[in-house]
Amino acid sequence: MKREMTKLEFEKRLAVLAVALACVCMWGCMGCSDEKVIDSGTSIGRHFYMVDDSTIMLDFFNWETVEFYSSYIHGQDEETRALDDFALVVNANRNSVYNRIEFPKTKTKKCLDQILDSLIFYYTPGDDDHANITMLAVWKYLEDKTVSYLSIIPNFIDHTDYLSEFRNGMFKNKRILSIHDGLRNVEFQSRWFYIWDIAENSIARWEPTGESAWIAECNDIRWTEERFRCLDEKNGKILMIDENKKVLDSLQMNGCGLPECFYNSLRFYGNYIGVGHQVYKMYENGEIGDKSLFEIYFEEFTSGRTVLYPSSGDTVYYSEEVIK
Numbered sequence: 001m002k003r004e005m006t007k008l009e010f011e012k013r014l015a016v017l018a019v020a021l022a023c024v025c026m027w028g029c030m031g032c033s034d035e036k037v038i039d040s041g042t043s044i045g046r047h048f049y050m051v052d053d054s055t056i057m058l059d060f061f062n063w064e065t066v067e068f069y070s071s072y073i074h075g076q077d078e079e080t081r082a083l084d085d086f087a088l089v090v091n092a093n094r095n096s097v098y099n100r101i102e103f104p105k106t107k108t109k110k111c112l113d114q115i116l117d118s119l120i121f122y123y124t125p126g127d128d129d130h131a132n133i134t135m136l137a138v139w140k141y142l143e144d145k146t147v148s149y150l151s152i153i154p155n156f157i158d159h160t161d162y163l164s165e166f167r168n169g170m171f172k173n174k175r176i177l178s179i180h181d182g183l184r185n186v187e188f189q190s191r192w193f194y195i196w197d198i199a200e201n202s203i204a205r206w207e208p209t210g211e212s213a214w215i216a217e218c219n220d221i222r223w224t225e226e227r228f229r230c231l232d233e234k235n236g237k238i239l240m241i242d243e244n245k246k247v248l249d250s251l252q253m254n255g256c257g258l259p260e261c262f263y264n265s266l267r268f269y270g271n272y273i274g275v276g277h278q279v280y281k282m283y284e285n286g287e288i289g290d291k292s293l294f295e296i297y298f299e300e301f302t303s304g305r306t307v308l309y310p311s312s313g314d315t316v317y318y319s320e321e322v323i324k
Helices: 002-027 162-167 210-217
Strands: 035-052 055-068 078-091 097-102 111-116 119-124 135-139 147-149 151-158 174-180 191-197 202-206 220-223 228-234 237-241 247-252 266-269 272-275 278-281 294-298 306-310 316-318
Touching: 035 078, 035 111, 035 266, 035 294, 078 316, 111 174, 111 266, 119 174, 162 210, 174 220, 220 266, 228 266, 278 294
Parallel strands: 151 202
Antiparallel strands: 035 055, 055 078, 078 097, 111 119, 119 135, 135 147, 174 191, 191 202, 220 228, 228 237, 237 247, 266 272, 272 278, 294 306, 306 316
8 A cells, every 4th residue: 555655646746747847848937827828919890980971980909819738638729818909090081090099998898889979888788688787888989088977777667758758848958879789790689778867867778658669660769859860771761760750861772781781780870870881971950961971891800800992982991900
């Protein structure tokens, strides 16, 4: 028995020594880390935000590929993970970068949704139900870069007929927001409405009822104290509709349909609308621009480029090289 214990102890010591030597050879240090960064870089995201007719904000993220030491024992090789992210304000008509903007920092996953030209909603969806947001703030990304957090009313769904209040001039210090499922890079699938009480600095889930019930059919809405706009699609036409269901303007779909052009689908970007890959301007009276300002395409992760086709006929590329 004594000989067997001695042999086992000796074998264990040999194993420890082998591990230590492997660490010195692979990582050049005696403190064995379980992982080693073997590649890293910066890639462009798949989202954009409108600033003005010729200026957009593109998101980027830093990433690294890590090789695990345990993979030599347990068979796990490596993984690529996203790190921090940031944005660049760029020209949509020619290759020109204006400035860099840091995203607000949180410890959890976040989503962005542009509601006005200078305001972006910055929120954290629930793990099980993306509609039940756990954090929401207004981010003034173009002005002072401040983030104003809103108080969320939990476990409450507002069923007030706000369209009636709007028509009667009683819709004060409020906005109705439509927040899209930003965690899915797919065509328009999910959208939830929220009532933002500006005076109370609070927000709650809202479901259209009464005269407001038809709003649930809109692909997207833009609703402030001053005006209501519904963006919808019927029989191959894009429709801009007011609070009285009056069609203010329409746009005939050309090229691929919405299911094939899923990147920005059919939705508002402040005073602009995304129709498939195309972006149009929306005027105060509800009219839609005669032609698109540009088309936008996001290439795959391997190439990491955003390609823009402005109305001038040129081709504009943005990739990780623009920040080097």
